[in-house]
Each structure stands twice: as C-alpha cells, then as structure tokens.
Amino acid sequence: MNTELTGVIVTFIITVLLAIPLGRYIAKVFAVERTVTDFMNPVEKFIYRFCGIDPQKEMNWKEFLKALLTINMLWFVYAFFMLLFQDKLPLNPDGNPAQTPDLAFNTAISFLVNCDLQHYSGESGVTYLTQLFVVTFLQFVSAATGIAALVGVFNALKAKTTNNLGNFWQIFTKTITRILLPVCIIIAILFTFNGMPSSFAGKDTIVTMQGDTVGVSRGPVAGMVAIKHLGTNGGGWFGANSAHPLENPNYFTSMLELIAQTVIPIAMLFAMGLYIKRKKFAYVIFGIMTIGMLCLLVPTMVSEISGSPAIAKLGVSQPTGAMEGKEVRFGPAASGYWSIITTVISTGSVNSMHDSSMPVSGLMQLLGMMINAFYGGCGVGILNYYIYIIIAVFISGLMVGRTPEFMGHKVEAREVKIAALVTLLSAFLIKGGAALAAYFVAHHGDMAWAVKPSAWLNNPSYHGFSEMLYEFTSANANNGSGFEGLGDNNIFWNVSTGFVLILARFLPIIGPVAIAGLLAKKKYVPESAGTLKTDSLTFGMMTMAVIIIINALSYFPALALGPISEALRGAN
C-alpha cells in the first residue's frame, strides 16, 4: 500500500488509541478522582483563593451561563483594545501596524468564539504581544469555555433530578490546568525539536543563493501551534497556516497536528460514557460520527488523489494527485484527510489551500461545517449533536405516539422549541449572509470599501459563489478556514461575519445548556418497556437520518449553485 495512504490510516488509528485513555483521564478529572496531575492542586488552590472562587459552590444553569458569558464579554473588550493599540505596545519587533477598528472587532470575536477566521496575515497583521496575549490566550480559554459548557451538560445528564450543573469557574480552570496546558507543553516540545521556531527573535533578512533579498518571519510559534490544534482553534501564526513550513515542518508534525486537533473531541465522547455512566450511548454516538466523517472523507480523498481533470487535459502527469495549493511534504492524501478533519471538527487550520481543492472536496468541506457535529469542536461538537438528538427524540416520539423522553426526563414544547431555533439559526445565518454578499457583488460592485465588491472574488462563476458561501459557513460553524482567495478584510466582511460568529457561538452553547438544565430539573421517569432507548443503534441511525434531512433541506440549493455545479461542469 502506498505510504501516503498508510500515513492517513495510521494517523486516525493513533488518534482513537490516544483518545481512549485521554477520555478516561478527563472523566476522572471532572469526577475529582485521583489523577497523575494532582501536583497541580496547589496552583488551582492559589487561583481560587486569588480570584475569590468557592469551587464547591453549586450553580444552576442560569448562574452557570451568567459566569460563562460575563468572562467571555470581558475577553472581547480586552482583545479588541489590545489589537487596536498593538502598534504602540511592546513586543513588536517587526514594527507591524495597529488593526483597523472593523478588523480588530472581527479578530477579537473570531478568537473569542474559537473560530479563528483571520482577515489579516499573521506575518504583518499582529505583533508578538498580540499573538501571545490575545491569540494564544484566547485559544486556551475559548477551548476551555466549550469544554466547561459540555461538562455542565454532563452534570445535568448524570443526575436523576438536579439543579446543579457544577461550578463553572472550577470546571473551566481545571480544563486549562489539567488538560489543555499539560498536553500542549508536551506537543509544543515535540514541535520545537522538529524545526518549529520558539524564540522571540524578529524577522530575519537573508540573501538567497540566486541573490534575492527576502525577509523571513519567525517568532515563538511552537506554543501557539500546539493550542491552536489541541483547542480546535485553527488560527495560524503565519498567513499560510499549517501549510507554512515553519508552522508544520514535516510529515511527523503534520501527523501530530492532526492527532492534536482530533483527540479531545473524540476523548470527550469516551469521557461522557464514563462520566454519566452510559458507555453504550457514547459508543453509538462515536460510531455514527465516525461513519459520518468517513462519508465525507472518502469522496474527498478519491478526488484529490485522482488529480485535477483540467490539469490532466494540459498533458502533464499527476503521480500523487492534485498539487495546486498543496505541499510536497504532505501530498494530496494527507491534505485531503486534513481538509475533512479540520472542517468536521471546528478547527479550521489548513495544510493545503481549500480554495484550490477539487470541487467535490470543497462540497465535502462545506458539508462538514454545515453539519458541524461529526466529532465537532472542543466541547461544542457534542453540544451540537445533542441538539440533533433532542430533535430525533421528538420525531421518534411523534412516530410512536408517546411523549418523547430523553434519559428519564420528558422532552416538552419548550425544549423542542429551543432545539428547533438553534437548528434554524445556522441555515438563516449561512444563507442570509451568502445572499447578502452575492447581492453586493451583483448589484453594488463599486461600493467604496477597502476592497470593492467587484474585486472580492478570486475566481469566476460557481467557484466565486462558493468563496462567499464558504466564508459564512465557516463563520457560522466557528470553523475559521476559508476559501482564502476572498478579499475579506473590509468593513462588510469584518462586521457581517463578526455578528454571525457571536450568534453562532453563544446561542448553540446557551441552547443545549438551557435544555439540559430544564430537563434535569424535571421529575425522573423510570425506564419502562415503552421507553425509547436512546443508546440503541436504531436510535443512532435515527439521529443520522435527522442530520441528513435537516442539512439537505437547509443547504442543498446553495450547494447546487456552488460546488455541485462546478463539479458537474468540470466533468464535461
């Protein structure tokens, strides 16, 4: 078998093998059992005392969300002003300028919500200070926010009847001190010894062998790239993200970055099974998610490895597959795999340029972000899947003519309404946004913005439409990858995607936490012969059917105008 394929298969197998013990460890951390990282106890105690946190204090779902939203709001204000004045602050060896207000607005939100859409290039748009104090910092805390929200839901699922979702501050802090930081240190050290820079030295200037003078951007990259993946953030140090040879120097680092971004979302599933004592429930979800991921992966890899039909017509050979926008050291197989992993999970880092992917691959990447629950981002992936479960419970209940129940609690109108609203929100934001952008391109091409609408698109026809659709899909999924040809650093894209980012982050967190909190308060109904078994394979397939139906109804027309048309035209 060729080494490119074995590389991909082994990467996935290693990920799952690591996720099992990591999941067990995560479950222990939140159940406050003894773990190998108990040496962090004094650090946590210091943090609690310094901040005036009582880690034992129980929170109901409203208090839990208030704490979560307050600290997130604070980070937004903080990040916005840091980016706005970065040119006047220290640690700016390359003399980079401040961000404009609309760009700072977009960037602050984007990192706050774990999306990392970047309308700037890392080499020139931020300073070492903002790379560390804004970007890296938010990459840690936004991932921890997602995981903490999910653990709150676990606490609600665990008990028969409870008002207590746990203490947000404690769960959040332990996510950083016990999970994210220790694992990041290990990964970052491996990166450092594989050629990723970690010093604070500024841009270097070299004279090449042919006598050209070029600048080489550097910086303390390794630590940021570790949390960028482990926290499913995705925002790159350099403009080219993990395609950049200093951000992803070789095949080993590529495997490591792939494993790092996939491992927590899968581990959280296994942790859930142990923590709420419903292992079968977790395994079935893992199975369904894996099947879903493979349905997107296989067509992508086939089309990338077969190469570009248009290039084939020009008469050159494509021994490994399509190479535009790809790096030789990764090859089309690993690039195709990465492009699906990064879109089903809300990472959004790239090791190849998605704008240059084959049309079928572009379609699969878009679908991965639209569904956004095949593993999904740190914490939030399972929360998204939870919404699909509630709808599947509701529909199954209607089919058998019983009041729907989920884990011993009656699912009633209020919960179903919340779930339906969260689902409809995505379709509204993605299609509404893309329609608005297409309207400006078609009818107001000369608007006096930093980039005129007529110059937004880097490609004509269907592919140009895909660029706009992709941007809003990525913003809504809090993904952060892009069809990067799009001219997006101007007030329209900065502001419109900024609002999409906020809505699409916090409503899908508030929704599931509220549903879980509301359900947990209700009287516990013991299981009977008539109870719908939510841990059965049948129910898993029912959930899959709901996912397919909702997403097909929501997005097929938009996808038909973009990648599907391009693929069909390319075939002729």
Next chain:
Amino acid sequence: MKKYLLTSIKLTAVLLVLLAVLYPLFLSAVGKLARGKGNGETVSVNGKVVGYANIGQKFTEDKYFWSRPSAVDYNAAGSAGSNKGPTNPDYLKTVQDRIDTFLVHNPGVKKEDIPAELVTASGSGLDPDLSPAGAKIQVKRIAAARHISEDKLNALVDEQTVKPLLGMFGPAKVNVLKLNATLDEMQ
C-alpha cells in the same frame, strides 16, 4: 453580575501570566536546546548562510534545480497560496505557460513526464521540497549547464532524498535548497 465580573477580571489576569507569559517563555528556553536554537535552522554554502532549511527559495537559473512555482514569489514575510479554483480559465492558462517554459528550458523532456508539482503553486508559496521525480526530470538540463555527468546528479538526488517517515508514512521528498547548496559546494 458585579460578583461575576470581579472574578472574571482576576481569573483573566492570573491566566494571562500562566498562558501568555510563563508558557511561551518556558518553550523558548526549551527551544535553545533544539537545532537552530529556536530561531529556525539555516543552511550554509562555504560557510555563508544562504537561507533557512525549511523555507523554500526561488530557483530559476538553469544551473540549479528549480523550485515549485510560488504565488508570493517565495516571500517568506508574506506566505500564501494562489487560491485559484481548479476550473478557473485564467489559472489554467498560467499553468499552460509554465509547462511551455519548462519544455523550452528542458529540451528532450516529454510533457507527460512533467510531474504536476513543477507547474502548480504550493499552499504556502514557500514549499521547500520536490518529489524525487520532480528533481530527476531536471537532471539533464543541470548536467548540460554544469558539465557534470547525469549519473552523478541522479546519485546526488538519491542521496538527498528523504524517505517517508519511518519508511512507512507520507511521501518521499528532496529539499531543493540543500540540493542546490550541495551542487555549489561540489564545484
């Protein structure tokens, strides 16, 4: 609300020290032990630094192994891909031009033997590598320009080829800068 805000401010302050100060400082200290001391590994020719091992450079002269086309002309202070879609007609014309240029400079090479990587731009615009085939197809031109035997050049490519990771994972590759640096040192 006020209670939450005060806690939020303090928690943010303490986490900034941990995550934005101590964490990167620790890693930069570890980096001092790595090759290149955490600044990036460099390549020298006859004692003079000519570039970074992992950052590709523009090579267009006949006496050198050419690197891949780059959307940013190998500007390592502004990495990017072309972001051209696979069916874009302008893009396909650019590729056609690259094929024609390659054929002019490499007489005797058949079009169907040119691997696509030599006429397509990389994702970063800084791809440091070629596949072994992408290097070997240029051997004839370099042999003529430098008056070295083709066998010797083919052997050099083989010697510089980095095998897949553990011989099992990922593609084989050749670093173009190191290859060309060795060429210059040979003569």
